Amino acid sequence: MAWGDRVVIVTGGANGIGLACARGFARKGAKIVIADIDQSAGLEAQEEIASNGGTVLFVQCDVGERLDIHNLIAATLEEFGRIDVLVNNAGVVGGGNFLDLEESDFDRVLKINLKGAFLTAQSVARQMVSQIEQEGRVSDSGRTYSIINISSIEAVVGTPDHVPYAVSKGALNQLTKVMALALAPHGIHVNAIGPGNINTDILKARGSDTKGRKKILSRTPLGRIGDPEEIGSIAVFLASPEASYVTGQTIYADGGRLALNLLVEDEKD
Ligand SMILES: NC(=O)c1ccc[n+]([C@@H]2O[C@H](COP(=O)([O-])OP(=O)(O)OC[C@H]3O[C@@H](n4cnc5c(N)ncnc54)[C@H](O)[C@@H]3O)[C@@H](O)[C@H]2O)c1
Secondary structure, eight states, X not given: OOGGGOEEEEETTTSHHHHHHHHHHXXXXXXXXXXXXXXXXXXXXXXXXXXXXXXXXXXEOOTTOHHHHHHHHHHXXXXXXXXXXXXXXXXXXXXXXXXXXXXXXXXHHHIIIIIHHHHHHHHHHHXXXXXXXXXXXXXXXXXXXXXXXXXXXXXXXXXXXXXXXXXXXXXXXXXXXXXXXXXXXXXXXEEEEEEOSBSSHHHHHTOOSHHHHHHHHTTOTTOSOBOTHHHHHHHHHXXXXXXXXXXXXXXXXXXXXXXXXXXXXXXXX
């Protein structure tokens, strides 16, 4: 199926990595649905993509709320009639000292980062399966259906004050594998991307002052913070025929961070 016939939903698509994914798919010619809780940024993103010739719809949506997801699917089908790709990107950082962590903080992060991804993926997958039943399964080389979860390197390495965040991303990796198995018989591919430090608002919230930056770079062999577009391009690849035999995987784009044992400076000694 040509990109121009494909409909892509990006949750948290109003800013940062999600917006870079939306731009990447729009450049291919796909129809884009930006789903985000932030209405003003969402409308701005919609305007930007449309003014660059893209076909785009913004839907205000909290991915932690089942009714919002129901409305997102309904609005997408009303506007574009189908769904081919989902990028489950909406996410928040949360945490604090483990001993002081409130139950409400834990629940809030898990509700958005994990339950939101599950609820959105389940609703979208049901729609994809119904399309496959109507249209017949496409051969893997002409793949159409793809779900991409935006995870993190924190799925596999931890920071003591990021308990709910790291737990949500670890579980998201496992959700990716289980969904890939459950949806493989239908020909739906499910993969994840695990970014390292990428230049977005989330990074600012975690401290990207000089000291914070130095700390990050001391653990980043490529010697720089990543650009959101460097994650968007992987999402486009995973949804393309070039990735037709890839499912159940997490691709880490982290400037070499997970491969590093000691600090970058230690390696130079
Ligand atoms: N920036 C990084 O360094 C980094 C590293 C690893 C993983 N990630 C992951 O990438 C994803 C995107 O993060 P980002 O860095 O672009 O952050 P960002 O804050 O720039 O963007 C997050 C977007 O999600 C939206 N959002 C938040 N809660 C929502 C909800 N309940 N429903 C719908 N939308 C909601 C926000 O409005 C925002 O537009 C997140 O899942 C994050 O965990 C980011």
